[in-house]
Amino acid sequence: MSGSPAALKEWELRPPYNARMVIYAALVLALLVYTGSRVEIGRMLHLGGEAAMSAVGLREESQVGSGLTKIATSLFPIVIAERTPVSRIENFDRNHLPWLAHVETEAHTEQRLNPDTLQMEERHETREVLVEPVGYLMHVLRKMLETLELGLWGTVIAILFSVPLAFFSARNYSPNRATYALARGAVSLFRSVPELISALFLVLAFGFGPIAGVLALGIHAAGFLGKFYAEDIENADDKPQEAMRAIGANKVKTLWTAVIPQVIPQYIAYTLYILDRNVRMATVIGIVGAGGIGQELKGRYDIYNYGHVGTILVIIFLTVFALDQISARVRARYV
């Protein structure tokens, strides 16, 4: 209180921002405004506002609102049952029906050209169909299991690839500059190719099916894991490593005894994230024919079976949600 003004000046605490920061903030804002106009953020807000107003009754209709309604009505109710005409089933055995299934007779109307009169005629037929009440659901679940397997093996392959990659692309463990540059390059390359694109090419190489999917997922994730594993190795506490160097342990031994125990929690977290991501990507990757539930999704979408698409989307959502819960629990225990 009674200190001289000069002494107070020396002890001044300024606010943590200054004119330069205000200028930076203005520049960032300008950048956001410019790029925002290019990605039509304004139109998005406009349409979104319209939809919100029509929803509360302030507007007659809105493009977005009617679009969303159309999607909802076509996806729901979701299709759970499977109906197959008996005539299309080979070696149909009436005495040994599948689980829960029964045979129904349904009336069937068909437009047909009569070759004699050259007139379109309506023909009424009855036909027998095999109804499996949860048949389609089971089919989707089987596909989902296949997708989970894709994701799991994509992760296994990613780990197998990324462990040596991480060793060679960690600056302090790579044997020399060349191996470091090479490994870093490989990691970047793997990461730069999206799964969907590499799957497209791998399908050409390995044919339709899960091989292409597993490899596409594995290679991309190997790039991701390699980078993150390596960065953790580089940032690990050096003190235990120095202790190992001091007694002449080689690099592999030092890494294994003094670094890996330190980074294990992060490694588990990354690997769980990759598993989660791979399962989500595995649902998409089937679109280009690389196996899994995506193939089914694409097929149904292309023949306008939106009810079936609805079932698939619900199952994907439930799976991802369950996976989230499980990985959160594993993380809480080990990390």
Place this chain on the structure above:
Amino acid sequence: MLTTDNSSRSEAPAIEFRDLDVRFADGTQALRDVRLSVPRGQFCVVLGPSGAGKSTLLRAVNGLVTAGRGRVEIAGTELTTRTLRTLRPRMAMIHQQFNLVTRASVAANVLSGASPAVPTWRVLLQWYPKHFRDKACELLADVGLESKHLQRRVSTLSGGQQQRVGIARAFMLDPIVMLADEPVASLDPRISRETLELLKRESQQRRTTVLCSLHQIDLAREFGDRIIALRQGVVAFDGAPGAFTDSVVDRVYGTDATRTGRLTRVQAENAGVTATRAVVADATMAEPRKAADAVTTEPRKAADAVTTEARTGAVA
């Protein structure tokens, strides 16, 4: 003094510094003209103010810093990049910050001390040979830990217990040279004494040569067979603890020894003085070279006389 024929090679001093100079990349001279000979089984305490080069002296022994000029010999073998691989497993180190893997178990940490002598695949599988596993248990019992601690994470132990684990790890390969770099700087006085007692007992049992840097003069006098004091990279005193009188302390630690001594100890405890370089730079800036030389050359002559006595006396 230096015997070259092979029959008496084992009688070569455990550590021999021959005109050792160490200069860091930034140009700081950390050690200058260090000429010392440490016989087998001696408990040698290294003293000196922060930044005097204590850590550097220790780290020059196992090659964590490399000599600019001069050389270091371990049991008659010169330390070079080629001999480093075989010499390092014969030396062990105890660190101020313990340098343990705190997330790993006590057992894993102690066993890691044997890793240089174990094939890599065994280390990868964490499957150490039976005799090493038995040895780890034996050592842990020796340093006063209980069997219930074996699988416990190091992070759950107290500082004193952690340093006991560090000591157990260091003795895994029966080293001929033990380098203790301020082993008690982060421990309280009672635990410090206990830890040094333990270190001394274990090294006497095995006839291990110990080079131990300390900040506490009283502990140095109590535990050292011999005291080596450094000041600005130069040996300022070398002799028996009895000769390390208060006037020598004044010369080593500066004009106001007690104050600087306490100051540096507090600093060491607060900041965990590992960044020796920065401190060395500070010291040289604060005091011009010439003044430092004048201080260090004087006690040197007196100390040399005592050293020869200490050498002959301590071995017997």
